[in-house]
Amino acid sequence: MSRKLSLGLAVNEALHIAMETDPDVILMGEDVAGGGLREGDGIDEMGGVLGTTRGLVKSFPDRVLDTPISEMGIVGTAVGAAMTGMRPVVELMFIDFLGTCLDPLLNQAAKLRYMLGGKARIPLTVRTVTGAGMQAAAQHSQSLYWMTAGIPGLKTVIPSNPADAKGLLLAAIRDDNPVIFCEAKLVLGATGEVPEGDYEVPIGKANLVREGSDVSLIGFGGTVPICLKAAKQLADEGIDADVLDLRSLSPLDEEAILTTLAKTGRVVIVDESTPRSSVASDVAALCVDQGFDSLQTPVRRVTAPHSPVPFSRPLEQAYLPTAARVIEAVRSQG
Amino acid sequence: MDLTREQLLEAYRKMRMIRAFEEKLGDLVTAGKMGGFMHLYAGEEAVAVGVCTHLGQVDTVASTHRGHGHCIAKGVDVSAMMAELFGRATGCSKGKGGSMHIADVDKGMLGANGIVGAGIPLATGAALTAKLKKTGGVSVAFFGDGASNQGAFHESLNMAANWKLPALYVVENNGFGEFTPTEFVVPVKDIAVRATSYAMKSLIADGMDFFDVYEKTGEALEHCRSGQGPVLLECKTYRFAGHFVGDPLVYRSKEEAEDWIQNRDPLDNFEEHVLEASLVDVDDLRRIDLEVQEELTAAVEAAEAAPFPGLEEITTDVYCTAGEGA
Numbered sequence: 001m002s003r004k005l006s007l008g009l010a011v012n013e014a015l016h017i018a019m020e021t022d023p024d025v026i027l028m029g030e031d032v033a034g035g036g037l038r039e040g041d042g043i044d045e046m047g048g049v050l051g052t053t054r055g056l057v058k059s060f061p062d063r064v065l066d067t068p069i070s071e072m073g074i075v076g077t078a079v080g081a082a083m084t085g086m087r088p089v090v091e092l093m094f095i096d097f098l099g100t101c102l103d104p105l106l107n108q109a110a111k112l113r114y115m116l117g118g119k120a121r122i123p124l125t126v127r128t129v130t131g132a133g134m135q136a137a138a139q140h141s142q143s144l145y146w147m148t149a150g151i152p153g154l155k156t157v158i159p160s161n162p163a164d165a166k167g168l169l170l171a172a173i174r175d176d177n178p179v180i181f182c183e184a185k186l187v188l189g190a191t192g193e194v195p196e197g198d199y200e201v202p203i204g205k206a207n208l209v210r211e212g213s214d215v216s217l218i219g220f221g222g223t224v225p226i227c228l229k230a231a232k233q234l235a236d237e238g239i240d241a242d243v244l245d246l247r248s249l250s251p252l253d254e255e256a257i258l259t260t261l262a263k264t265g266r267v268v269i270v271d272e273s274t275p276r277s278s279v280a281s282d283v284a285a286l287c288v289d290q291g292f293d294s295l296q297t298p299v300r301r302v303t304a305p306h307s308p309v310p311f312s313r314p315l316e317q318a319y320l321p322t323a324a325r326v327i328e329a330v331r332s333q334g
Numbered sequence: 335m336d337l338t339r340e341q342l343l344e345a346y347r348k349m350r351m352i353r354a355f356e357e358k359l360g361d362l363v364t365a366g367k368m369g370g371f372m373h374l375y376a377g378e379e380a381v382a383v384g385v386c387t388h389l390g391q392v393d394t395v396a397s398t399h400r401g402h403g404h405c406i407a408k409g410v411d412v413s414a415m416m417a418e419l420f421g422r423a424t425g426c427s428k429g430k431g432g433s434m435h436i437a438d439v440d441k442g443m444l445g446a447n448g449i450v451g452a453g454i455p456l457a458t459g460a461a462l463t464a465k466l467k468k469t470g471g472v473s474v475a476f477f478g479d480g481a482s483n484q485g486a487f488h489e490s491l492n493m494a495a496n497w498k499l500p501a502l503y504v505v506e507n508n509g510f511g512e513f514t515p516t517e518f519v520v521p522v523k524d525i526a527v528r529a530t531s532y533a534m535k536s537l538i539a540d541g542m543d544f545f546d547v548y549e550k551t552g553e554a555l556e557h558c559r560s561g562q563g564p565v566l567l568e569c570k571t572y573r574f575a576g577h578f579v580g581d582p583l584v585y586r587s588k589e590e591a592e593d594w595i596q597n598r599d600p601l602d603n604f605e606e607h608v609l610e611a612s613l614v615d616v617d618d619l620r621r622i623d624l625e626v627q628e629e630l631t632a633a634v635e636a637a638e639a640a641p642f643p644g645l646e647e648i649t650t651d652v653y654c655t656a657g658e659g660a
């Protein structure tokens with residue numbers, strides 16, 4: 001059985017299941033309860049700034065921890081707790097705040113197992129919101145998954161739909177490695193069928209969401225709907241696109257990328273982040289490096305420009321990748 | 335009290351402008367005419383204006399996500415602010431920053447900030463500049479009780495105290511960080527006690543009372559300006575609206591909010607005080623109310639009529655070019 005849920009509600013359901021099935025799972029973050037334990041007439045919890053964690057504090061009052069605004073302390077504490085037997089899920093409200101808690105991820109969570117010769121496990125999940133589209137300006141709109149994806153020892157996943165969100169989050173929480181779980185603003189409110197019950201979507205496996213044979217459109221998170229929209233319009237022109245949803249940025253499903261490339265000979269990668277050192281560049285390099293013999297045209301990347309995210313609405317709209325830009329990129333391949 | 339009638343009227347005008355500005359923004363966002371994350375300062379006017387009444391052109395201010403009040407108090411042009419919030423080319427940051435980055439460096443307003451606590455070290459750096467360049471200026475960091483839980487706060491206070499920087503740290507304790515009551519996440523009642531660990535002077539003011547904030551700031555700045563080092567000033571206050579426009583406010587009781595709004599409004603307090611002491615005429619205040627409304631109406635009209643920035647602006651201002659001004 002399945003029913004329609006938003007991506008946020010699918011995440012909420014996964015958190016409930018994870019906490020029910022494992023007493024070591026704890027949830028930490030700013031306002032994850034948000035007033036929920038306060039006695040008084042008509043007072044209720046907020047369940048996070050976007051309401052994603054609503055209801056959890058009532059079900060698990062001892063395991064849902066409202067923290068002070070202390071990202072360095074929150075993430076660092078979670079790493080220590082993970083190392084010693086807990087399975088923490090931290091909410092980092094927006095990935096932009098990575099700047100305030102980078103060390104516990106970069107130098108601790110990512111490297112402890114290696115530095116201790118394989119004797120430590122860090123089963124930590126950091127849930128965070130990524131991307132532009134809400135006029136939230138330069139410090140609340142970044143797509144910084146390229147940073148975490150570039151750090152050995154961390155895994156980074158980003159679902160494009162509610163069903164994957166639920167399964168990927170359950171897999172992330174149960175993974176013994178630190179996983180960064182990205183919720184892209186562009187798809188956070190989108191609804192889709194979500195299976196009931198407990199299931200996992202494996203980390204490191206891409207998903208072919210549309211089959212075609214003329215061009216491979218590769219996206220993830222918020223850019224998958226953009227690829228699908230472009231594919232639909234291209235179909236009207238007689239160009240049939242494969243659409244690959246990466247789902248996992250590290251590890252990267254290289255096999256799936258090279259398979260679609262071998263099939264179509266033509267690749268366009270659509271990434272919401274800035275272009276330098278990006279996932280788009282990473283995938284493009286893979287195609288050229290490992291798939292050169294299959295390539296019939298240049299590889300194209302559709303990304304944001306190398307600049308911060310502007311506040312003004314028309315500028316923000318032009319900043320983001322669109323189906324029109326994807327189609328233009330396909331045409332430019334000749 | 336050393337304030338002239340003109341200064342009192344100016345302080346009232348600023349507080350009224352902040353209140354009216356924020357009410358206008360609330361309406362505009364709710365009506366879908368303005369976008370972005372919008373954090374309103376209504377209720378906390380006495381803090382920004384009480385502090386900034388002591389400041390001049392040489393002094394700097396670093397602010398927070400709740401920054402419109404600090405801008406207005408520091409003298410940033412209301413029309414340019416309104417245009418910024420509408421994302422127009424005529425905005426104080428060409429429409430590229432919006433509410434959370436509203437600023438005017440020429441006025442010594444170093445910016446609102448989207449990162450909680452990030453303004454505190456910036457203000458500390460501005461105080462370092464003031465000291466090294468002997469400008470005679472002071473630097474003020476405004477921030478919330480929530481921000482005082484960031485490492486940036488503790489690291490900055492330690493450095494400033496150690497270097498005896500001319501910095502004033504103003505914590506606006508409104509009892510909440512977003513939706514979480516402060517007492518849930520902080521084991522001390524007064525944020526001011528945190529100064530003790532840095533051998534720093536601290537003061538507590540009634541943030542709903544302009545005159546108390548003004549007086550305590552005077553004492554604090556005398557200390558800073560005479561080379562004795564930084565001060566932590568805690569102002570107890572309350573935000574009248576939600577954390578952001580659209581906040582359903584389920585986490586606080588209506589009675590609690592109504593009590594502050596009905597009985598402790600800083601504008602009402604100010605008016606009562608100045609009229610009782612016959613410092614100004616009630617007609618002056620009502621005239622200012624009207625002028626503020628007219629100025630705001632004009633600012634909204636001008637902003638709505640102004641053009642959006644050209645798309646080429648997306649990639650400008652990312653880097654400085656050699657030889658080019660700021």
Ligand SMILES: Cc1ncc(C[n+]2csc(CCOP(=O)(O)OP(=O)(O)O)c2C)c(N)n1
Nearest residue numbers: 097400448449450478479480481510511512
């Ligand atoms: C580093 C960082 N963490 C979290 C947030 C999200 N956030 C924005 S405002 C806010 C609450 C701030 O509380 P406080 O400092 O007390 O200021 P107030 O909003 O009460 O004025 C939070 C958690 C942020 N913007 N930056």
